[in-house]
Amino acid sequence: MTAAFARLLQRHWWRPRLTPLTALLAPSAGVVGAVAARRRTGARAQPLPVPVIVVGNVIVGGAGKTPTVIALVALLRSWGLAPGIVSRGHGRADAGALLLDATTPADAATPAAFGDEPLLMHLRTGAPVAVARQRREAALGLLAAHPEVDVIVADDGLQHHALARDIELVVFDGRGIGNGWPLPAGPLRERADAIWPTGADTPPRFILVNGRWPAPPARALPAPRERCFEARRSLGGALSLADWSRGATATREALLALRGRPLLAAAGIGDPERFFAMLEAEGLAIARLPLTDHASFDPLPWPVGTDDVIVTEKDAVKLARRPLGRTRVWVATLDFGLPDDLARALRDALPARPRSA
Structure with a gap:
C-alpha cells in the first residue's frame, strides 16, 4: 500500500458511515473482526503474582497510550505502590526480553534497543521497563529483576491475550471509533462489539477519552457512559x-x-x-x-x-x-492527568494480591 493511498483510506475511516471505497473492503474487515474475536475467546492466560493493568486501544494509530501509562504510574505511586512497565517496544529488531532500569548504561538505553515509547516512559517515570514481543515473558523477567514491583502496567497490551490482566483501560481520542468497522474498512483492530465485552470472566474495563468526545462526525461509543472518563490534556x-x-x-x-x-x-x-x-x-x-x-x-x-x-x-x-x-x-x-473519578474507580477495582501469591 502506497503512503498516498494509506492517507486517502484513513480519511475515509473517520467518516461516520462506509463510503464506496471502504465498502469494497468490508468483506476483508469481517475476516479481521472474526479472527480477533476468535483470539480473544480462545485465550487462556495464566495469572501473574501481582495485579496487571493493561492500557491499550482498539483503533490503529495513536490515541494517547503513552501519556496514559506515565500518568497511571504516577497515580499508583501516590497510593504507595511500586509499579513496573511492560511493553512490546515498537520498532525493535530483537523480539526477546530486555530490561531497562537505573542500571542500564546510557549508551545502551536507545530507541533502537528498546523502542521510543518504552524509553520515554522510563525517562519520565523512572520505573523499570521490560520489553518483549511476548508481554508475559517481559513481565516475568521484570518481576525476577525487581522483586519490589507490586503492580504491572502493560503498555499497548489489549490485544495481547496471552497476558492475564486484572483491569483494562482502553484509550480513545476525540475521533472515537470512526466508521465503526475493523481494518481495512475502518480504523478498529477488533469488531465494535468488542469495545464493551459482556462475558462473565471479563476483567473490569474503563474507557479514557483523550479529548472531547464525540467530536463530529464521531459515532457514539458503545460503552456505558458511567465507565467513560475524559482526560485532562x-x-x-x-x-x-x-x-x-x-x-x-x-x-x-x-x-x-x-x-x-x-x-x-x-x-x-x-x-x-x-x-x-x-x-x-x-x-x-x-x-x-x-x-x-x-x-x-x-x-x-x-x-x-x-x-x-x-x-x-x-x-x-x-x-x-x-x-x-x-x-x-x-x-x-x-500536561496529562487522569480524572479523579477514574482514579477512584481504578483503586476500587485493583485487587489486593500479595507478591508471594
Whole structure:
C-alpha cells in the first residue's frame, strides 16, 4: 500500500458511515473482526503474582497510550505502590526480553534497543521497563529483576491475550471509533462489539477519552457512559532539547517565549495534527512537518539550516544524541492527568494480591 493511498483510506475511516471505497473492503474487515474475536475467546492466560493493568486501544494509530501509562504510574505511586512497565517496544529488531532500569548504561538505553515509547516512559517515570514481543515473558523477567514491583502496567497490551490482566483501560481520542468497522474498512483492530465485552470472566474495563468526545462526525461509543472518563490534556511547557536531555523541567514561560518566532513543528506520532493544533492554540506560528508514527529521524527530516524546530517528547528521545548543526530544537511537554473519578474507580477495582501469591 502506497503512503498516498494509506492517507486517502484513513480519511475515509473517520467518516461516520462506509463510503464506496471502504465498502469494497468490508468483506476483508469481517475476516479481521472474526479472527480477533476468535483470539480473544480462545485465550487462556495464566495469572501473574501481582495485579496487571493493561492500557491499550482498539483503533490503529495513536490515541494517547503513552501519556496514559506515565500518568497511571504516577497515580499508583501516590497510593504507595511500586509499579513496573511492560511493553512490546515498537520498532525493535530483537523480539526477546530486555530490561531497562537505573542500571542500564546510557549508551545502551536507545530507541533502537528498546523502542521510543518504552524509553520515554522510563525517562519520565523512572520505573523499570521490560520489553518483549511476548508481554508475559517481559513481565516475568521484570518481576525476577525487581522483586519490589507490586503492580504491572502493560503498555499497548489489549490485544495481547496471552497476558492475564486484572483491569483494562482502553484509550480513545476525540475521533472515537470512526466508521465503526475493523481494518481495512475502518480504523478498529477488533469488531465494535468488542469495545464493551459482556462475558462473565471479563476483567473490569474503563474507557479514557483523550479529548472531547464525540467530536463530529464521531459515532457514539458503545460503552456505558458511567465507565467513560475524559482526560485532562494540555501543553505543559517547553525547553531546549539539551535541557530536556539533562532532565530539566519545562516551563510555560519558555513555551510562550517562542511566540512570534518562525517554527517548524515536526511530529512522528499517531496523530500529528493534534500536536500542531495544540501549538497553534498557544499562539505559536508553525510550519507543519507531519511524519509517520515512530519516525526514526534518520536522516533529519528538515532542511539543512532550519533555525528552530519544536517536537514532542516521543520524538525527542530519538534526537537527544544526534548532531543537529545550527538548528535549535525545542521540546514541548504534555500536561496529562487522569480524572479523579477514574482514579477512584481504578483503586476500587485493583485487587489486593500479595507478591508471594
